[in-house]
Amino acid sequence: MAAKKSGKNGKKAKPVGAPTRSSASGPKARQKQAAEERERAGAAHTSHEKSRFLRGQRIDPRRIDGTETVVDLIEGTFLAYNAARLREAAQLFTGKMLEPDVTVGLTLTGALTPAGLGMAALIPLIEAGFVDWIISTGANLYHDTHFGLGLAMHRGNSTESDIVLREEGVVRIYDIFFDYDVLLSTDAFFRQIMRAPEFQRAMSSAEFHALCGNYVR
Known part of the structure; x- marks a missing residue:
């Protein structure tokens, strides 16, 4: 393989058409020099007003x-x-x-329902007609079931040691703590209801979730 050619002083030659980067001795230096000259002449610093990046609304908040x-x-x-x-x-x-006549979809991801947002926000939005359809991760639906089954979720401290929590059988989702039995009880609930006759056939995930919801109070 042929060695790459070097430029002057042994430096790597710059590819033809490569963009010029600002450096202490390049455009920034010239920009600073021009600014100093304008300052000495008493002129305003307006050299970049035509830049497309400076066309946004000026930040000028009201009190x-x-x-x-x-x-x-x-x-x-x-x-x-x-x-x-x-x-x-x-x-x-x-x-x-x-x-009018707008269809609103809501997508859910991340640990929303463990923090109680299902009851606090999502259900009121649905009941008020603000949401027409929902796509959610299975985890959000699973963890929302804890509340429907009356299983306790607790506020905790995000700085607690994972090792200590594990030793005490406590599961964490950042600063949400709950007993490991919450997961076991939820799993047992789904195993039990899925033995029902209505589940013994092929179905869409939407229908499956709707049937599960009939068992959650």
Whole structure:
């Protein structure tokens, strides 16, 4: 195999057409020098106003004084970071999801139901007509069953030792703790109901979950 050619001073030659990267002696240095010259001349630093990355709305929040409406608060102060994502979600909700004849789907992943969000949020959303269909991981449906069976889930400390918890038979989901018997009892519940006649045939996962739900109170 032929050795790669080197450029001057033994440095690796740059491929033809390769982009030029900023460095202390490259564009950044020239940019800094130009800025210093503008500063000495009393000119404003406006050399990059035409950049496509600087066309976003200027961050200029209103002062929060208690007189603003919810719309004023979200649109006028939720301008960056996760607040901006919340603003985008609110805009999607009011601009599209509340339109007539809109079908709303909800997808669930991550450990939502162990924290009780099934009872606290999902069921109220369904009952109020905000959700038309749901796709969920099996884990969320399984862990929601704990509550339907009256099995206890406890608030814990995320810094507790996994070794100590294991020695005491405690299962953790981050800062949610529960006895290992919760899993065994839930497994036993599903084994028992799946012996029923209605389960003894091929079916879709949606129908299977609906039949299981008939046994959960």
